[in-house]
Each structure stands twice: as C-alpha cells, then as structure tokens.
Amino acid sequence: MLSADGTFPVIVVARQHETPDVVSLELALPDGGELPRWTPGAHIDIEVGDAGVRQYSLCGDPQDRFRWRVGVLLERDGRGGSRYLHQQVAPGSTLTVSLPRNNFALDEGRTYIFVAGGIGITPILPMIAAAEDEGASWSLHYGGRTRQSMAYRDEVSVHGSRVSVLPQDECGLLPLGDILAGGDPSAQIYCCGPEPLLAAVESALGPAESRRLHLERFRPRTVGEDSGPDRDFTVKIVSTGATIRVGEDQSIVDALEDAGITVETSCREGTCASCETSVIEGEVCHRDSVLSAGEREQSASIMLCVSRARSDLLVLDL
Template sequence: MLSADGTFPVIVVAQQQETSEVVSLELALPDGSELPTWTPGAHIDVAVGAAGVRQYSLCGDPQDRHRWRIGVLLERDGRGGSRYLHRESAPGNTLTVSLPRNNFALEPSRDYIFVAGGIGITPILPMIAAAHAEGATWTLHYGGRTRQSMAYLDEISEYGSRVRVLPQDECGLLPLDDILAGIGPDAQVYCCGPEPLLAAIEPVDSQRLHVERFRPRSVDEALGPDRDFTVKIASTGATIRVGEDQSIVDALEDAGIVVETSCREGTCASCETPVLEGEVCHRDSVLTAHEREQSASIMLCVSRARTDLLVLDL
C-alpha cells in the first residue's frame, strides 16, 4: 500500500459543503480495506499538485476504519493548496496522503477546556467526542468571523450547553480571560486556530496548554542572525557543516543523507530528530515550551544550533 516515500492513494468518496468556504472530504482506500488507525489530534499530509503538500487534521470518527474525514478551508490568498483540493475533491477523484501523525494528542484527564478559532475546530471535533465518551468534564469555546463562516455547528449542537458558539461579529474576540479564569487545577487546555488566538492564549501554564498551528509561528528576532555550525551523525561519526543560509535538512541532503520531511516549515514534525549533544535554537511550531527547555529533539527543517556542534541520533 505504501510507496517508497510513505504515501498512498485514497479515493474521495463523499464531499460536503459545510460553509461557503469550508468543504468536508471523506476518504477511503481504493479497495475498501481498513485505513491505518489514528487518535484525536492527528493529521495527514495531502499532496496538492504543484503547490506541494499540506497538512489537514482528521476530524471524523477514529473508530471508523474505512473512512477518514478532513475539513478544507478555501484560502483565497493562500499558496494554492486549498484551491487545488476544492477543485479536485469531487467524489471518485484520487488523492495522495501520508500515514497519520499526532503532535496534538489528547492526554487523559477528567477536565478539559477546548478553544477553537475558525477551521481550528477540525482537530477539536474528535477530541470533544472522546472526552464526552469518557465522561470527562469539558467545555468548548468556538469563535469565528461570523456564524455563517463557522463549520460543523450542527454537529456540535448535540452537546448543548457544553458548547459556546461566539462569532466575532456578534460577541467580539474570544474572551480568553473569562474562559481561563475558572479552570480547575487539573484541567488540560487545547487550542487550535489562527496565530493571533494562539499568541494570546500561550501565556497559560505551559504544562497544561496544548496548541496546534496550521502555519509556522513568527521567528523571534531576539534569536539573532543565523550562523554556521556542524552536525554530527551519531551512527557513523560523519560531520556536516551547515551554512548560515542553509537548513539542516538541506545540508544533510547535500551530503547524501535523506531525512523524512514534509512541510519544511516546522509545523508537521515529520523531521523531528533526537539530539544527543549540543544546544538547540528552536524555531518550530510544534514543541511546547517545556519540550524546548528539555531540547531532547529538533525539527531539522527550521531549527538550528546555538553551539558549534550538534550531535544527532541519526
């Protein structure tokens, strides 16, 4: 089923227009066999023609082994990936996808706060279903530009008062201070949405906050200019110099060392690699603040070294 690069074909078996700009696609294997397993928070890579690859959260039922569902927002000013999928998503068409990866896994808890902005509702949908099935205490705070632009409202309405729908044109920006003011000491907070929302919520205790970005976070100018450094491959002892204008991935590829990578912008974690020695200058949009402090791994496509030498477990 898998090709050499870890991808495989799926068929679009159903299409549902959720709003004027959001379409749901249901995907299945061509032979109707079972799809790989996944857990709430997982995403897949989807090939989008000349625009490359994009990541989309799985937003259906993890127990349904024969169909995957993704939600695609048409980004009119984007780079073309969403336009490709809206154009090529007719039932019967074939798409190329990857195995699921999960950088936004739902941790076991008895108490959750879910915050979603716009298309950020997609990874949250299976999360609230799982929390509800487990009998956990939870609330969802869902914002968007207008009620008409917010997808899956009918689907989440079955949860009643646990869900707060807060369109910006009716309620203003999501009231994060109010949402977070009364959270319990053991509550886990999950948030997905546009960058301004994530930046506003990130001052929350990093041990309890989980966020997922669809686009890379802005690089902190305080990190300073790029500099060259050396990476060492632990398994062979080979050393590769990384120029100030190169990514680690590019330098490794130039040396004939192929590393799995997809987004090349620090959002998908496909190139995450353990670090055995050296200090990392983290520039990804995946690791939590706590994980960055530990520096046990690095996203080779965007992050760099603060030290002259970085030893990688490759």
C-alpha cells in the same frame, strides 16, 4: 499499499460543503480495506497538485477504520493547496496521502478546556468525542468571523451548555480571560486556530501554567528576536560518526541532503514534525511551531527543516 516515501492513494468517496468556504472530504482506500489507525489530534499530508503538500487534521471518528474525514478551508489568498482541493477534487478523485502523525495528542485528564477559532475546530471534534467516551468534564469555546462561517457548528451544538458558539460579529473576540480563569486550574487546555488566537491564549496563561496548554498551529509561529542570527555549525551523525558543516544560509535538512543523507520531510516550515529528530548533544535554537515551551527547554529533539544550533556542534540520533 505504502510507497517508498510512506504515502499511498485514497479515493474521495464523499464531499460536502459545511459553509461556503469549508468543504468536508471523506477518504477511503481504493479496495475498500481498513485505513491506518489514528488518534484525536492527528493530521495527514495530502498532495495538492502543483501546490505541493498540505497538512489537514483528521476530524471524523477514529473508530471508523474505513473512512477518514478532513475539513478544508478555502484560503483565497493562499498558495493554491486549498483551492486545488475545492476546485479540482470531487467524489471519485484519487489523492495521495501520508500516514497519520500526531503532534497534538489528547493527554489523559479529568477536565478539558477546548478553544477553537475558525477551521481550528477540526482537530477538536474527535477530542470532544474522546472526552465524552472517557466521562471527562469538558467545555468548548468556538469562535469565528460569523455564525455562517463556522463549520461543524451543528455537530458540536448537540452537546448543549458545554459548548459556547461565539461569532465575532455578534460577541466580539473570545473572552479568553474569563474562559481560562473560570475553569478548573488543573484542566488541560487545547487550542487550535489562527495565530492571533494562539498568541493570546499563550499570553493569558502564566509560565507556570504553560505545561497544561497544548497548541496546534497551521502556519509557522513568529520566531522571537532571542533566536539570534544564523551562523555556521557542525552536525554529527551518531550512527556513523560523520560530520556535516551547516552554512549560515542552509537548513540542516539541506546540508544533510547535500551530503547524501535523506531525511523525511513534508512542510519544510516547522509545522508537521515529519523531520523531528532526537538530539544527543548540543544546544538547539528552536524555530519550529510544534514543540511546547517545556519541550523546547528540554531540547530532546529538533525539527531539522527550520531549527538550528546555538552550540558549535550538534549530535543527532540519525
């Protein structure tokens, strides 16, 4: 089933418009067999014609081994990936996808606060189902431009008072101060949506609370000025002892590939984690959009497509 690059074909078996700009696609194997397992928060890569590869959160039922569901927002000013899925794909179409990856896994907890903005509701849907199955306490605060633009609104509204649907044109911006201050101080907070929402949630929580915050970004985060200028450094491969020089205008991935060392990559912008690699030694300048603040501080791993070294030598578990 899997090709050499870890991808495989699926058939679009159903398509449904959730809003004028959001379409659900249901995917199955061509032979009707069982799909790989996944957990809430997981995403897959989908090849989107000449636009390359895009990542989409799985938003169906993890217990359904025969169908996957993704929700695709039409980005009219985007790079063409969503336009391809909206305009070129119909039931019966074949797509090439990757195995699921999860950078936004749902930790075990007794209390959850879910915050979603727009299409950021997609990874939250299976999390709500999992929290229900666990008997956990949870709340969802779902914002969007208008009520009509908010996909899966009816699906979440069945949960009654635990769900707050807050369209911006009716309610203004999500009241993050009240949402975060009014909850259980030990609650795990899961947030997905546009960058201004994620930045606002990060700002609303103090550093001491950052460990209970989990974010999923669809686009690269803005790297702060403290990342410093690009500079040359050396990468050492622990399995062979080989050393590769990374130029100031090169990514680590590009330098490794120039040296004949293949690294699995997908987005090449620090959002998918396909190139995440363990760090044995060295100081990392993290520029990814996956690791939490605590994980960046620990520097146990690096996203080779965007992050760099602060030290002269970086020893990698390759």
